[in-house]
Amino acid sequence: MPESVDQQTTAPATDAGTRRAGLIYAVSAYVLWGFLPIYFIALAPTGAFEVVAWRIVFSLVFCAILLAITRRYRLFLALLKRPRIAFTMAAAGVLIYVNWQTYVYGTLSGQVVEASLGYFINPIVTVFLGVFFLREKLRPAQWAAVGISLVAVLVLAISAGSIPWIALTLAFSFGFYGYIKKRVGTTVDAVAGLSMETLWLLPVAVIQLLVVGATTGITFGTVSAVHTLLLIGTGVITAIPLLFFAAASRRLPLVVLGFIQYFAPIIQFLVGVLILNEAMSTARWVGFSLVWLALVILAVDAALGTRNGRRSIPELV
Template sequence: MSRSGLVYGLLAYGLWGFIPVYFIAVAPTGAFEIVALRVVCSLVFCVILVAATRTLSGLVALLRQRRVVLAMGLAGLIIYLNWQVYAYGILSDRVLEAALGYFINPIVTVLLGVIFLRERLRLVQWIAIAISAVAVVILAVGYGTLPWISLALAFTFGIYGLIKKQVGGRVDAVGGLTIETAWLTPIAVVQLIVVGATSGLTFGHISGWHTVLLLCSGVITAVPLLFFAAAARRLPLTYIGLLQYLAPVLQFVFGAFILDEPMPPERWIGFGLVWFALVILTVDMLASGRAPRKVSLEPAT
């Protein structure tokens, strides 16, 4: 195992785990403005990065592949929904529900493999899925409604990973993010116009520090992704698969013990069942020598 790979992996998932801190730091900016600015700033940062790393020829080669460009456009729309739901969850004091979504995601990824790729699951994997379903029911009772933020995050990111899998290894991290954000930028610009015409934009109207933080959203989006790409090249997928739990664990700790979000007994039971299902899935993964797909390991946050 590469030590540098482990460091890159810890940095990637650690930064993703602290994303809620960033969203709270840019208050009172709303979810729609944050996500739209994130897209625009990410595109600017990616263009600078492509120029600095002299990878323009590779990006142009990708743009000539119509299937790849269309797939990245669809993936961009799905991840845009994911970002929007995540930002709404964090800013509406539902960090725990958002964290639950990324705990559930590996299980949803396995289920989507059965539905769309006709993969066959072992009995142990079916047991993990069944336990997760029971957990969702218990949490629904605890919340008084379905934990829709968790389910939306898990399924949108699972579908995003499924689309990326169809593209395969032809798209690198920077190239893929550049194409996705290029597709989304017109939508983001329209969204900013609508926000400005209705509730009003906060960008440039709060303080200099606040404006700088919002401008940094592109860096905050791209840097962990680059760390992840570096880790993925140096570590076996088994290690990457285990590291992926670091981000939702950090988010759970932040929501439960720092923001002091309510955790009544039924929520502890629900989360406990999800964690138990993940232990079953992880042990099975290690025993069988397989890991979750690489595309499913990049948190959308």
């Protein structure tokens, strides 16, 4: 009898502690992703191509250190020997490269608000991809959200005189990236996955550094010690949120993660508007408001339990 009483009193506390830790990990991950624009802007005068190249290199270095410390490098090497896993992660690497390059370019060219739009509409794109690739049937609320988001994109395109390609590229590259990551499931964890992706991208990074060196010139090690450390730190700020996210996903329900994921684009939007003073015309406010309305519809739909946790929440960049 005493043992059963102990189990009854400690189990809820343990469950509460697990959820509390999960919330801390999740909020930490998405807040870090939200403030990424400030970090990348601090890397000036380094251009987008050099930033992404160093991000690939130092992410791989940092992941290699983590694999060595945790003694999981044998598991990583075993995954490399599995062609299906290796080539799937190569495809993921291509998509995350497109995502990183577009995001850093958007940030350094003063388009943080549009970049945030990409991550606002990403859940809607994920729903959209589910129809075409997973043969999922949309409920009326999901169709409404997709339709409203399309109207929002049209409003933003007409008001700006051009298609918001940065937002759309981020949303679709990240959507397909999440789809590919879902295919490998739990076979590849966060560190092993990022290690494989950056390993595939290493030749791309080398080529970019050679091109930058032959044209505008490499800034690494030429500006200041702090600037050099910040460039090296791109590997850390890439991997740490991924590890936090992985820890959170093991402790929290998918619905909770679904709500917390909006922390990142909200922070990015506020950084763009309040800190970087990016212009927000009336038409732009209308477009963003329509996107937020679509997200509210999806959120209510998820809160009612109609999605049943069928779709995973992928990592941000």
